[in-house]
Amino acid sequence: MNGAGTAGTMNDAVHVLVVDDEEIVRESLSGWLRKDGYTVQTAPDGRAAVEALQRARWSVVLLDLKMPGMDGLQVLEEARRLRPEAAYVLMTAYATVDTAVAAMKLGAFDYLVKPFDPEELSVLVQRIVAQQELLQENASLRQALKREYGFHDLVSKSPAMQRVFDLARVAARSASTILVLGESGSGKEVLARAVHAESPRAGGPFVAISCAALTETLLESELFGHEKGAFTGAVARRKGKFEAAAGGTLFLDEVGDISPKLQLDLLRVLEERRFQRVGGTESLAADVRVIAATNRDLAKAVADGSFREDLFYRLNVIAVTLPPLRERPEDIPLLVQHFLDRLTKDLARRLDGVSPEAMAALVAHGWPGNVRELRNVLERGAVVAKGNVIQLADLGLPAPDPARAAPPSGDPLPLEEVERRHVADVLSWAGGNVTHAARVLGIDRMTLYNKMKRWGLQRPEQEVAAHARR
Numbered sequence: 001m002n003g004a005g006t007a008g009t010m011n012d013a014v015h016v017l018v019v020d021d022e023e024i025v026r027e028s029l030s031g032w033l034r035k036d037g038y039t040v041q042t043a044p045d046g047r048a049a050v051e052a053l054q055r056a057r058w059s060v061v062l063l064d065l066k067m068p069g070m071d072g073l074q075v076l077e078e079a080r081r082l083r084p085e086a087a088y089v090l091m092t093a094y095a096t097v098d099t100a101v102a103a104m105k106l107g108a109f110d111y112l113v114k115p116f117d118p119e120e121l122s123v124l125v126q127r128i129v130a131q132q133e134l135l136q137e138n139a140s141l142r143q144a145l146k147r148e149y150g151f152h153d154l155v156s157k158s159p160a161m162q163r164v165f166d167l168a169r170v171a172a173r174s175a176s177t178i179l180v181l182g183e184s185g186s187g188k189e190v191l192a193r194a195v196h197a198e199s200p201r202a203g204g205p206f207v208a209i210s211c212a213a214l215t216e217t218l219l220e221s222e223l224f225g226h227e228k229g230a231f232t233g234a235v236a237r238r239k240g241k242f243e244a245a246a247g248g249t250l251f252l253d254e255v256g257d258i259s260p261k262l263q264l265d266l267l268r269v270l271e272e273r274r275f276q277r278v279g280g281t282e283s284l285a286a287d288v289r290v291i292a293a294t295n296r297d298l299a300k301a302v303a304d305g306s307f308r309e310d311l312f313y314r315l316n317v318i319a320v321t322l323p324p325l326r327e328r329p330e331d332i333p334l335l336v337q338h339f340l341d342r343l344t345k346d347l348a349r350r351l352d353g354v355s356p357e358a359m360a361a362l363v364a365h366g367w368p369g370n371v372r373e374l375r376n377v378l379e380r381g382a383v384v385a386k387g388n389v390i391q392l393a394d395l396g397l398p399a400p401d402p403a404r405a406a407p408p409s410g411d412p413l414p415l416e417e418v419e420r421r422h423v424a425d426v427l428s429w430a431g432g433n434v435t436h437a438a439r440v441l442g443i444d445r446m447t448l449y450n451k452m453k454r455w456g457l458q459r460p461e462q463e464v465a466a467h468a469r470r
């Protein structure tokens with residue numbers, strides 16, 4: 001017998017379950033395995049085996065095929081459901097090809113033909129333990145990678161993002177207001193959540209509100225709450241987000257879009273740390289740390305007079321800028337791995353990765369919808385892929401823009417023009433379906449409609465109608 005075990009393994013940490021209806025077999029197998037240093041227990045039938053599997057984790061399960069009551073294959077089926085991580089070895093005196101095939105189909109690691117000798121068993125168990133060690137190493141390596149390149153739910157290895165994480169960690173410890181800048185889908189909200197989780201307020205609530213989605217009156221009442229009868233429809237007193245976030249963090253998304261009146265209200269709360277509900281007179285304490293975000297160029301908005309300068313300075317105590325995904329292509333393979341891990345769990349299906357062509361296309365893509373667009377494209381790929389590897393066609397990426405693919409000639413394009421062309425490509429690829437196109441671009445439908453209006457982009461049927469009118 002070989003008592004050495006595999007390098008790095010303490011054999012007594014390897015738990016083996018021997019299931020056989022013959023006592024003599026149970027005794028001799030346990031004896032051999034204990035000599036190799038493994039921790040062994042036995043079960044005389046299928047039912048006892050299932051109980052043992054429910055009770056504890058096992059590295060290796062040796063399972064007799066022919067047993068009265070539940071036979072080995074039935075136990076195997078149940079056992080794989082209970083403990084998919086264990087390695088199962090079927091023992092059979094009737095080694096037909098059929099049995100072996102059935103065992104392997106049910107997920108057995110291997111099978112042994114009775115009678116077998118101690119050496120055969122020893123070598124097989126060693127092989128199993130070595131493989132399990134390797135899998136474990138891979139998993140902890142992946143964890144370590146995530147720790148090294150991650151900041152809560154954000155992953156990135158780009159130096160610019162690492163600087164963002166460092167700044168965010170420091171900012172989290174202070175009570176200062178933070179302004180998070182970055183294009184849509186670049187991770188502003190996840191960053192705000194991470195800052196909250198690292199801050200002394202982590203035990204309090206994280207409350208997010210998108211300032212762009214609401215009218216001025218609605219937003220005012222959402223933020224500050226209202227008293228009963230404050231306006232038509234205010235049938236009861238309602239708390240606003242400033243109250244809901246008390247003791248925690250209030251995330252004001254799209255802060256660049258708020259009206260001049262609300263800009264003034266917000267400035268007051270930030271200065272005085274107090275506010276009143278709409279229609280109320282009571283002065284309430286604003287016990288919140290504000291993190292504001294926008295994808296607009298606020299400095300420009302200040303310059304053109306659409307955003308108050310004093311509020312800009314109040315918000316901009318610490319500014320964190322998330323670089324767009326196209327400026328950090330080195331993050332794409334890491335993000336692909338990250339999202340595929342998540343999709344494997346969410347969709348409960350095996351995904352081994354993306355094909356080399358698909359990865360090349362993902363890295364070359366312009367990502368105007370940033371990380372959200374990447375996530376959506378991968379989700380689509382995972383859903384439509386036939387095998388375990390996502391192929392280029394599964395991603396449904398729009399064909400590359402010939403203007404972009406061509407070697408640079410003439411003047412380089414302004415960013416807005418690149419975005420306009422990409423949006424037009426996606427719209428035509430989606431057959432004019434705005435919902436679908438918006439999903440792939442990682443932006444909401446209203447944003448897409450606004451862009452279409454701004455650039456005079458039309459859906460195919462509108463084009464046809466416009467043509468017919470001409």
Ligand SMILES: Nc1ncnc2c1ncn2[C@@H]1O[C@H](COP(=O)(O)OP(=O)(O)OP(=O)(O)O)[C@@H](O)[C@H]1O
Binds near residue numbers: 154184191
């Ligand atoms: N670095 C990252 N690592 C992992 N996931 C990320 C990363 N950046 C963004 N995401 C994911 O991308 C999606 C979009 O992120 P998020 O909502 O934070 O973007 P945003 O900048 O706030 O967008 P918007 O301006 O449209 O509100 C989320 O699902 C988020 O989890």
